[in-house]
Amino acid sequence: MNANRRHIASLAWQAGTIVLLLTVWQWAALTYPAPYLPALENIATGFLRLWHGDLLFSAIVPSMTRLAIGFVIAVVVGSVAGLTLGYLRNLDPWVRPVFEYLRFIPAVAILPAALLLFGPTDTMRIFVIAFGSVFPVLLAATDGARRVEPLLLEVARVERLSIPERLFRVILPASLPSIFAGVRIALSIALVMMVISELIAADNGLGFYILRNQRLFQTANVYAGVLAIGTIGLALTLALLAVEKRVLAWHRGWRGLPGADG
Amino acid sequence: MGAAMSEPILVMNKVGKAYSAAVPILRDVSFSQAPGEFVAVVGPSGCGKTTMLRCIAALMQPDQGEVLHLGQQFGDPPPWLSIVFQDYNRSLFPWLSVRQNVGFGLRKIDRRERDERVEQALSAVNLTHAADLYPWQLSGGMQQRCALARSIVVRPQLLLLDEPFASVDAQTRIDLQDMVMDICKKMSLSTLLVTHDIDEAVFMADKVVVLSTRPAQVVEQIEIDLPHPRDQLTTKESPEFLRLRHRVYTLVRHQAQKSAAAHTEREDQ
Numbered sequence: 001m002n003a004n005r006r007h008i009a010s011l012a013w014q015a016g017t018i019v020l021l022l023t024v025w026q027w028a029a030l031t032y033p034a035p036y037l038p039a040l041e042n043i044a045t046g047f048l049r050l051w052h053g054d055l056l057f058s059a060i061v062p063s064m065t066r067l068a069i070g071f072v073i074a075v076v077v078g079s080v081a082g083l084t085l086g087y088l089r090n091l092d093p094w095v096r097p098v099f100e101y102l103r104f105i106p107a108v109a110i111l112p113a114a115l116l117l118f119g120p121t122d123t124m125r126i127f128v129i130a131f132g133s134v135f136p137v138l139l140a141a142t143d144g145a146r147r148v149e150p151l152l153l154e155v156a157r158v159e160r161l162s163i164p165e166r167l168f169r170v171i172l173p174a175s176l177p178s179i180f181a182g183v184r185i186a187l188s189i190a191l192v193m194m195v196i197s198e199l200i201a202a203d204n205g206l207g208f209y210i211l212r213n214q215r216l217f218q219t220a221n222v223y224a225g226v227l228a229i230g231t232i233g234l235a236l237t238l239a240l241l242a243v244e245k246r247v248l249a250w251h252r253g254w255r256g257l258p259g260a261d262g
Numbered sequence: 263m264g265a266a267m268s269e270p271i272l273v274m275n276k277v278g279k280a281y282s283a284a285v286p287i288l289r290d291v292s293f294s295q296a297p298g299e300f301v302a303v304v305g306p307s308g309c310g311k312t313t314m315l316r317c318i319a320a321l322m323q324p325d326q327g328e329v330l331h332l333g334q335q336f337g338d339p340p341p342w343l344s345i346v347f348q349d350y351n352r353s354l355f356p357w358l359s360v361r362q363n364v365g366f367g368l369r370k371i372d373r374r375e376r377d378e379r380v381e382q383a384l385s386a387v388n389l390t391h392a393a394d395l396y397p398w399q400l401s402g403g404m405q406q407r408c409a410l411a412r413s414i415v416v417r418p419q420l421l422l423l424d425e426p427f428a429s430v431d432a433q434t435r436i437d438l439q440d441m442v443m444d445i446c447k448k449m450s451l452s453t454l455l456v457t458h459d460i461d462e463a464v465f466m467a468d469k470v471v472v473l474s475t476r477p478a479q480v481v482e483q484i485e486i487d488l489p490h491p492r493d494q495l496t497t498k499e500s501p502e503f504l505r506l507r508h509r510v511y512t513l514v515r516h517q518a519q520k521s522a523a524a525h526t527e528r529e530d531q
Contacts, residue, residue, distance in 0.1 A: 154321055
């Protein structure tokens with residue numbers, strides 16, 4: 001009862017904060033008309049226009065496609081490579097210094113090089129997205145694989161599992177909680193890299209849409225694009241959390257009752 | 263038993279193992295196990311029982327001597343061998359249900375047959391009602407029964423038990439002992455039980471192997487010719503049981519005292 005009331009109160013506060021921010025913005029826009037302060041209704045119109053018709057296919061769809069491909073490559077490559085490295089510890093001294101160094105390179109810094117390498121193409125943008133977001137997954141997977149309960153690996157040996165079977169039936173599921181933590185970080189990096197890669201030599205995508213409207217002084221559309229990116233980020237994160245909740249249901253229960261007796 | 267005629271399922275021939283030259287764990291450990299025989303290995307705590315079990319399972323290779331399974335040496339666990347570990351909450355897969363844990367070792371066989379064998383194993387350990395729960399939702403004794411079912415579902419010939427009842431309460435331990443003895447007899451399994459519980463060893467085994475303190479050597483092998491089926495009350499009250507228990511207890515206590523004396527000596531120096 002009490003918890004319920006507190007929940008409603010907290011929701012009210014959150015909604016109140018948002019309404020307050022919007023009110024302040026609208027008041028400022030009406031009181032001090034300026035190009036960089038468009039009225040809310042103009043932003044809303046721009047925002048809604050993005051999700052259908054031409055703009056859907058020239059802004060949202062190209063961006064989402066690149067993001068999806070780059071992100072999936074990062075998750076797959078990062079997981080497989082990370083699990084293998086974590087499991088085959090002998091490789092560690094050879095490979096570790098390289099990764100430890102590479103992960104300190106801000107992915108943005110690779111952009112000019114990627115542009116030289118691939119030209120102003122989708123491949124370049126996908127590469128940049130994947131490069132930026134692969135490291136959190138890779139490191140999380142390596143860490144997860146290294147911390148698999150040794151007794152479970154012995155059970156796998158007694159049951160005569162081959163090395164691929166050990167990877168997919170023991171090491172992967174045991175590392176999933178760690179991998180998901182890496183994937184969540186990777187998603188936010190992938191989103192950043194998507195926008196940045198579309199600010200250079202692009203002719204479609206949300207990044208390009210924002211940049212072009214800025215040059216045309218269509219500020220309402222600029223903010224509409226920014227809001228669209230935020231909305232996509234939020235939606236993808238919620239989707240990821242929903243998947244995680246399903247896949248890792250065992251993990252929350254297991255951690256909730258360590259050595260449950262009763 | 264007619265075991266003398268057939269080839270031993272397991273032969274330990276002067277097995278030695280050391281983690282370093284200064285820390286020998288096993289020295290010249292020799293004994294053999296006939297098919298269908300229930301062997302219990304006891305010894306003072308910390309004497310190297312678990313190291314020995316890992317050598318027997320071929321999870322570890324001995325430095326000296328040989329471990330022979332039906333006359334052969336193995337670099338990996340032989341296919342007819344199964345293990346139940348002491349730590350049930352670390353040895354069961356937390357992301358698999360009880361049913362999936364039990365079926366884990368059954369691959370490359372027809373799905374219908376697999377399901378049938380899993381059901382059989384579950385009912386043998388009396389876990390059918392909990393098949394769809396996760397292991398961490400079960401009590402300790404139930405988790406160990408799940409591990410036992412996972413071990414017998416592959417129809418092993420040699421079952422290794424590494425202190426399987428050490429982490430459960432007394433009543434559960436007794437129930438598990440009866441269940442294991444029953445299953446092993448029904449499946450005519452060769453069973454090797456590593457334990458520090460002398461009553462348990464004498465009660466369950468056909469032969470008790472007593473180990474010395476570190477480095478572990480075989481002090482004595484004692485045939486336990488108590489009649490089957492054994493009963494927690496009548497067997498344990500029989501004069502023969504008490505005589506055997508007395509003998510094993512004396513041997514183990516003697517080893518423990520030697521170990522304590524050696525410690526004191528070292529501290530005196």
